Amino acid sequence: MILVATYIFVIDTPMDLITRSCPSSALIAFEQIARINGRYSNHTITLMEIYDIKNKYQKKMEKDRTDSPHFTFKDLFNYSSLKTITLALIFLHVCTSLSFFGPALILDKF
Numbered sequence: 001m002i003l004v005a006t007y008i009f010v011i012d013t014p015m016d017l018i019t020r021s022c023p024s025s026a027l028i029a030f031e032q033i034a035r036i037n038g039r040y041s042n043h044t045i046t047l048m049e050i051y052d053i054k055n056k057y058q059k060k061m062e063k064d065r066t067d068s069p070h071f072t073f074k075d076l077f078n079y080s081s082l083k084t085i086t087l088a089l090i091f092l093h094v095c096t097s098l099s100f101f102g103p104a105l106i107l108d109k110f
Helices: 002-009 014-019 023-037 047-067 073-077 080-108
Strands: none
Touching: 014 023, 014 047, 023 047, 073 080
């Protein structure tokens, strides 16, 4: 019931529709949002503006993809806060693994 209500009443965001190459659906979503906000008469976005937004967003994403630094496992130990969290999570993972698989390893000997 909740899934059906969500499908009916919740619309996709225009930016999501633009990035998934559905500009006409994005235009419909903009119109629905304008109608909900009571600004339907002031709504003057065109399909060409949506294509411009899509092109700008794609260029920005390509730039972010090329400019972003590549992180390694060593970077988790460069800062003291990350080092503490990383070591605590490693310890927690080892304890959980031993408590889960430990009895199986002991019973395997019998």
